[in-house]
Amino acid sequence: MALASGVRFAPRALLRPWALLRGTTLGRTEPAAGGGGDGARRFGSQRVLVEPDAASGVAVMKLRNPPVNALSLELLTELVISLEKLENDKTFRGIILTSDCPRVFCAGLDLTEICGRNPAHCAEYWKAMQELWLRMYLSSLVLVAAINGACPAGGCIIALSCDCRVLADNPKYRIGLNETLLGIIAPFWLKDTYVNTIGHRASEQALQLGSLFPPAEALQVGLVDQVVPEDQVQSTALSEMARWLAVPDHARQLTKNMMRKATADRLLRQRDADTQNFVSFVCRDSIQKSLQAYLEKLRQRKG
Ligand SMILES: CC/C=C\C/C=C\C/C=C\CC/C=C/CC(=O)SCCNC(=O)CCNC(=O)[C@H](O)C(C)(C)COP(=O)(O)OP(=O)(O)OC[C@H]1O[C@@H](n2cnc3c(N)ncnc32)[C@H](O)[C@@H]1OP(=O)(O)O
Numbered sequence: 354m355a356l357a358s359g360v361r362f363a364p365r366a367l368l369r370p371w372a373l374l375r376g377t378t379l380g381r382t383e384p385a386a387g388g389g390g391d392g393a394r395r396f397g398s399q400r401v402l403v404e405p406d407a408a409s410g411v412a413v414m415k416l417r418n419p420p421v422n423a424l425s426l427e428l429l430t431e432l433v434i435s436l437e438k439l440e441n442d443k444t445f446r447g448i449i450l451t452s453d454c455p456r457v458f459c460a461g462l463d464l465t466e467i468c469g470r471n472p473a474h475c476a477e478y479w480k481a482m483q484e485l486w487l488r489m490y491l492s493s494l495v496l497v498a499a500i501n502g503a504c505p506a507g508g509c510i511i512a513l514s515c516d517c518r519v520l521a522d523n524p525k526y527r528i529g530l531n532e533t534l535l536g537i538i539a540p541f542w543l544k545d546t547y548v549n550t551i552g553h554r555a556s557e558q559a560l561q562l563g564s565l566f567p568p569a570e571a572l573q574v575g576l577v578d579q580v581v582p583e584d585q586v587q588s589t590a591l592s593e594m595a596r597w598l599a600v601p602d603h604a605r606q607l608t609k610n611m612m613r614k615a616t617a618d619r620l621l622r623q624r625d626a627d628t629q630n631f632v633s634f635v636c637r638d639s640i641q642k643s644l645q646a647y648l649e650k651l652r653q654r655k656g
Contacts, residue, residue: 396438398431402453403439410446411594412439413587417453423463424507429481436488446598447495449590450515456525458500459508467635468644479631482507483624486542489514491617493606495597499590501583504528505565506535509576513546516597516609518576519590520568521583527565528576534563536643537635540627542620549616551575 397403397414405412414435416422439445452458466478489496489511496515504512504520509528512518520526530547532539539547539560547556551574558564559574568580581589597605620627634640 397435400425400428401431401435403435405439405445407444410444410598411449411591412445412447413449413451414439415451415453416459419454421457421460421503422452422454422508423460423465424482424485424511425463426466426478426481428463429478429485433481433485433488436492436494440492440494445494446602447497447594448492449497449499449587449594450511451499451587451590452502454502457502457508458498458504458526459511460503461506461508461510464644464648468641468648472632472636475632475635476628479628480624483542483620483627486510486514486546487617487620490546490613491610493602493609495594495605497590497594497597499586500526500528500577501586502526505531510543510546513550513576517578517593519579519581519586519593520571520577521586522568522580523583524567527567528571529563529565530560531563531565533561535647537640540631542616542627545616545619549613 395402395404400416400418402415402417403412404415414432416428416432418425418428422428436448439448462482467475470478495517498512498515498518500512500518500520502521503526505527506529509530512528520528530539530543532543544556544560547560551559555574559566566574566576568577571577572580579589579593635644
């Protein structure tokens, strides 16, 4: 997205996301329940519901990939497209990101995308993950995460890519990077995002231990900015948004860029190497075995 200074803020898509979406409903616009004018029209895709409010310049973007909003390739792609659409529409200055699935904000990577898949698929998947992170982390819009459910691993990264996080006060809604408990390792740009948010020492501990923080601890360590009763998450996110939108866009955007560019550039410089690392790591027999075992455990603990 172009800034007043002419600096291009978010990297252009290196993917060809449209190709994935043939036959989906992306781009369809429908009236919101009880809505009337343009400002109340929804658009979106199968897995991302966008409720734009032109009057306030704020859109609510809801993840709806049941049961747990796992980041499938399709969800990643649809998120990038929806974000780009809002960024290209000068009406919008902010997005509230939340979940349409009960009790889960986002379960992180869709493990079925990297279990028993060939290297080419894993590479395509990881590039889509990189793309979403880059787009969100550098977005010129204000992004507020209204975290209304569990938020492990990749879910936490989605939340950390936002400018501000409001978490519902429910002990089951834990947030953090638990990769080590799955026998995998957070890549450097997830680690950098963590360090940028909660500092080096806290990240060192939390990453090695694979800590998932309940709300009070998440607030204490600085992973989230507010913890509020569940029925106040949306209204609090809107109040936070108002606070951020009170700042002139150009000053806030340039400051955000100043704070985040070095971290994003680090990935941009070594994107291919990062993809190769990921693919060779997750395709190892031993890693495939632990991912399979973890998925099996998730499936069995149901009911
Ligand atoms: C030397 C090193 C060099 C280089 C390193 C390079 C790269 C590094 C490598 C890898 C880094 C990769 C980064 C990974 C980040 C991630 O995001 S990994 C994913 C981690 N996610 C989790 O651990 C969450 C797991 N899920 C849960 O804990 C719970 O499901 C949750 C609390 C979210 C919700 O609980 P509940 O409501 O009770 O739901 P269920 O547990 O019953 O689940 C319902 C069905 O959903 C399936 N499912 C859950 N999570 C996932 C998932 N992440 N992917 C796919 N599927 C998932 C679950 O199996 C149930 O399915 P079923 O209905 O039984 O078929």
